[in-house]
Amino acid sequence: MSICFSQKDTVLFTLPRSLTLSMRTSSLPSKFGECEWKKYQLHKGWVGLILCMLWEDQAGKEGYWGEYISEWDSKIMNISGLGLNYD
Numbered sequence: 001m002s003i004c005f006s007q008k009d010t011v012l013f014t015l016p017r018s019l020t021l022s023m024r025t026s027s028l029p030s031k032f033g034e035c036e037w038k039k040y041q042l043h044k045g046w047v048g049l050i051l052c053m054l055w056e057d058q059a060g061k062e063g064y065w066g067e068y069i070s071e072w073d074s075k076i077m078n079i080s081g082l083g084l085n086y087d
Contacts, residue, residue, distance in 0.1 A: 025064075026065070028055040056069055
């Protein structure tokens with residue numbers, strides 16, 4: 001099955017940033033402290049996002065993003081299966 005678009009770079013849909021898991025929507029940066037977060041440059045690149053994903057995964061269903069993370073296909077994205085100790 002193929003989908004053809006008549007115009008290049010056509011926007012199919014948009015999502016508000018508040019509906020995506022990011023460093024802006026995770027609770028971790030505020031718990032860590034903004035100054036410390038920036039001191040270690042966690043606001044740049046992938047490290048901060050990955051830490052936020054791990055943090056939100058550990059929070060489970062009690063966290064804001066728990067339901068979202070629980071829907072990820074464990075064969076594609078299994079954060080808990082990395083063998084990391086969150087303590």
